[in-house]
Amino acid sequence: MANTDPQALRVLPFRGLRFAPDRVSDPSAVTSPPYDMIGPDEARRLADTEEHNVVRLILAAPEELDAGPGAPARYHRAATSLREWIDDGVLRQDVEPAFYVYEQTGRGVRQRGLIALVKLDDADESTAADTIAGATKPATKPATDPAAEPSPASRAILPHEAVTTSVVTDRLAQMRATEAHIEPILLTYEGDRTVSDLLDRVADLAEPLTSTTTADGTQHRLWALTDPAATGRIAADLLWHRALIADGHHRHAAYRRLRAERGGPADYGLALLVDSTRYPLSLHAIHRVLPNVPVETAVVQAGKVFAVRQTSDPHHALDEIPTGEHAFVLSDGSTHYLLTAPDPAVLADTIPTDRPEAWRALDATVLHHVLVEGVWQLPDTPEEVRFDHDPVHAVAEAARIGGTAVLLRPTTEDVVRQLAGAGVLMPRKSTAFGPKPATGLVMRLLAEDGVGG
Structure with missing residues (x-):
């Protein structure tokens, strides 16, 4: 009872x-x-x-x-x-x-x-x-x-x-x-x-x-x-x-x-x-700002794993990507790039295998393990990876400091509840529920x- x-x-x-x-x-x-x-x-x-x-x-x-x-x-x-x-x-x-x-x-x-x-x-x-x-x-x-x-x-x-x-x-x-x-x-x-x-x-x-x-x-x-x-x-x-x-x-x-x-x-x-x-x-998704990584550097390195193309609309480019396919936008406020189609072999080698498939398929998981740790080799610290709830502000901040904004799509509440109910934690700052009190x-x-x- x-x-x-x-x-x-x-x-x-x-x-x-x-x-x-x-x-x-x-x-x-x-x-x-x-x-x-x-x-x-x-x-x-x-x-x-x-x-x-x-x-x-x-x-x-x-x-x-x-x-x-x-x-x-x-x-x-x-x-x-x-x-x-x-x-x-x-x-x-x-x-x-x-x-x-x-x-x-x-x-x-x-x-x-x-x-x-x-x-x-x-x-x-x-x-x-x-x-x-x-x-x-x-x-x-x-x-x-x-x-x-x-x-x-x-x-x-x-x-x-x-x-x-x-x-x-x-x-x-x-x-x-x-x-x-x-x-x-x-x-x-x-x-x-x-x-x-x-x-x-x-x-x-x-x-x-x-x-x-x-x-x-x-x-x-x-x-x-x-x-x-x-x-x-x-x-x-x-x-x-x-x-x-x-x-x-x-x-x-x-x-x-x-x-x-x-x-x-x-x-x-x-x-x-x-x-x-x-x-x-x-x-909503929580976006990242890399203050010490110029967008040209971020794009060249990401291109070793992802398909890269320029986009004129950083805030809607991700809307065109089908659900289930990994995609990110990199921007310095002036130039914007869409990352898609990551190399499956790199995903398999980089993402931990001791978690459920729903966790392995999260964009936040791919971002953290494949891009931040693997490709860009950044420590996950506030000095190197900042969080921003507003994509417009994230892009503006990247432009102000000469860094790179990384924009993500949100996951669904069903996936959040599924993982939480199984006792599996998503990477930190994966989601932004609102409105907050x-x-x-x-x-x-x-x-x-x-x-x-």
Whole structure:
């Protein structure tokens, strides 16, 4: 029975920490995109826009960057700011535990979901959630028999991408310093009508706690659901479901490491859960920028494996390629090249054979193993391979720095779920689900929400 299964999807209401309406007149001025969607210039702009912008809590100050991701001082400013804002009454914790109904509307899309605390799986810490760039990284194990631990395929929360040690360590340092979960991870599940109908009734009939429109034109609204009967129905229904991590793999891995350190409130992580049956998420590719590889060099080397031809339209050239055939676009902003028809012998020799065919057939797998590692012989580091969610921006950035943009096509959600359900992780930054939640509408204090182990 799912309701007695330790791997059931268990959610709890919590006392949210929110910006006080009487102290913050414009909620959009204090919110931000997720931490990994913010470049240095955008971070400075957000911090300068409002002294209480949440970017000050999720990113290290410039003077703290040299301390290293695991250094105690790295997020000293963030921790100090959080406590000062609470003491000054700019941030206030809600009196009653609640599930929070969250709506995003914009660009022809409306998405509603539930912000709640989610119980972290009781799985071996060395398994899929802590897999680093495709290889399993040993980690501290809980005091249980590893043979009795569930396989990744039996988890209630399914990761689908590998993570990078340095980023997980950085997120863990931020959580340790602030003693808080500032931004939720994004989970998607295939639900029935029970939870979604209830959330829709709340959003359609009640006045929101917060309503604001961010700079990208998206309207964000938030409601608190405190009725014990309603929260009980939601918790009981979600026990029967499994959730896919759509965004926040590094934060999820940091949640799990924090849990291994202390337990108690850290047994739960902050998450936005969206029923994809009612509100399907969009799925996009994440593109690459190679700052130190001129496009002429990238093309000559790639031509040893791929057929190469110039294209005048870098943003639509991939649309012409049939599904199942590998293809990429290389661009420096002025000249654009379409890569197709890779040598099957090179694919067979280069791509690991110990994974399912669906994993071997991913464009992200071919890019990482054949091009980045094999052809271009680049270390998969931020200095050599950058990620960009916007193909137009990726091409513009390549033009600005004299590097190469690599544009990909997205995979499908069916493939993501297939691999995640089998416990197989895609290469990191293979997918971009959206829309992502804004950061700063509701947060969670670890030590003050009353959640036990």
